[in-house]
Amino acid sequence: MDSGRAGGLPLVFLAAYAVLLTPWLVTGAEKVSARTDFESTKLKSIDAALHAISARLQVVESQSEQSAIRASQAIVDLARLMEQSLSSKLDEQEQRLQSSIQQEIYQVQRQLHKLESQLSSYPRSCKDILEGASYPPPSGLYDIIPEGGASPTDVIKVHCDMERSGGGWTRIAYINPSQQGQCPGNMRYQNHRTNLCTRQANSSGSCNGASFQSPIGEYSEVMGFVTGYRDHSTNAFFARLPLETFYVDGVSITQGTPMEHIWTYAVSDTGATPLYSCPCSRVPGRQSPAFVGSHYYCTDYGRAWQRWTFSDDHHLWSNTARSVVGGSCTDSTLPMPWFHRQLTGNTTAPVQVRICADSGTSDENVGIDEAAIFVR
Numbered sequence: 001m002d003s004g005r006a007g008g009l010p011l012v013f014l015a016a017y018a019v020l021l022t023p024w025l026v027t028g029a030e031k032v033s034a035r036t037d038f039e040s041t042k043l044k045s046i047d048a049a050l051h052a053i054s055a056r057l058q059v060v061e062s063q064s065e066q067s068a069i070r071a072s073q074a075i076v077d078l079a080r081l082m083e084q085s086l087s088s089k090l091d092e093q094e095q096r097l098q099s100s101i102q103q104e105i106y107q108v109q110r111q112l113h114k115l116e117s118q119l120s121s122y123p124r125s126c127k128d129i130l131e132g133a134s135y136p137p138p139s140g141l142y143d144i145i146p147e148g149g150a151s152p153t154d155v156i157k158v159h160c161d162m163e164r165s166g167g168g169w170t171r172i173a174y175i176n177p178s179q180q181g182q183c184p185g186n187m188r189y190q191n192h193r194t195n196l197c198t199r200q201a202n203s204s205g206s207c208n209g210a211s212f213q214s215p216i217g218e219y220s221e222v223m224g225f226v227t228g229y230r231d232h233s234t235n236a237f238f239a240r241l242p243l244e245t246f247y248v249d250g251v252s253i254t255q256g257t258p259m260e261h262i263w264t265y266a267v268s269d270t271g272a273t274p275l276y277s278c279p280c281s282r283v284p285g286r287q288s289p290a291f292v293g294s295h296y297y298c299t300d301y302g303r304a305w306q307r308w309t310f311s312d313d314h315h316l317w318s319n320t321a322r323s324v325v326g327g328s329c330t331d332s333t334l335p336m337p338w339f340h341r342q343l344t345g346n347t348t349a350p351v352q353v354r355i356c357a358d359s360g361t362s363d364e365n366v367g368i369d370e371a372a373i374f375v376r
């Protein structure tokens with residue numbers, strides 16, 4: 001279009017000039033018509049030439065206009081072609097982009113599927129590991145994804161007992177003050193010949209303990225053990241108090257709120273004092289509360305001359321204790337100190353381990369030197 005304009009303007013100028021000049025020249029010719037024929041003829045020939053130029057200019061200008069129109073049309077066509085070409089290129093790019101996005105989505109979906117597959121096959125408990133094993137796995141540390149875990153980065157290590165009561169037990173609590181140098185919850189860490197977790201100093205009856213959350217979510221069975229020592233004049237189930245309070249001189253294991261009793265470890269006096277002994281002692285003490293029933297161990301202390309200290313030669317609830325154990329009063333299916341309970345239903349509630357006594361710590365106290373709680 002630029003070339004059309006460049007050529008078009010001089011042509012228009014020349015045509016205008018010719019149109020303006022011609023009448024003046026014609027008028028001039030008439031004025032001098034009286035002059036010689038020669039002059040007249042010459043003027044006529046000039047006039048004709050000018051007419052011819054004017055006509056030619058008109059033709060050229062017309063052609064130029066047509067050229068300009070054609071050029072203009074060509075430019076329009078070119079623009080359209082360019083537009084189409086650009087549009088086509090954009091379409092191609094868009095298609096490539098869409099294809100690339102689809103590939104990305106496919107890859108992400110594959111990763112997600114892989115992750116879901118890994119997660120669904122990843123053990124959630126020691127029971128999963130036991131059931132998924134092609135040979136009996138040994139007890140020890142295993143990786144599981146705990147309840148609420150959403151990715152393999154949530155993996156935790158848990159101790160599994162693969163032997164007792166069918167195996168597949170996930171440990172949720174381990175108390176070992178000698179090894180750990182501390183005690184869980186609000187138990188008191190006490191170094192008294194051996195390291196113990198005990199009640200905090202108190203002038204009256206009390207319980208101190210800790211709650212342990214299950215990492216496997218729902219469970220319906222609890223297994224474990226407690227061993228320890230006693231101090232001063234413990235007297236087993238003498239107190240006759242509700243489950244939520246210090247109903248025993250010993251260790252209470254419960255779950256949930258309101259508490260469901262799981263197992264009790266009681267310790268008596270010498271085993272020869274009525275009311276102060278274990279329910280099945282030679283001289284029977286008070287019977288266990290109804291909420292405890294036969295789900296307990298009770299150890300008679302036995303030797304009066306050791307009654308005023310935490311004694312490290314009289315290990316409570318361990319199978320080596322010299323004193324009388326619950327005897328026929330217990331329903332344990334495992335050898336002491338281990339217990340095993342089937343709960344009334346499934347639960348996700350924490351298991352509570354409490355050290356209790358119904359008198360002040362200057363009168364009586366109980367210490368745990370080791371304990372473990374498993375769920376399944």
Ligand SMILES: [Ca+2]
Nearest residue numbers: 235249358359
């Ligand atoms: Ca007591």
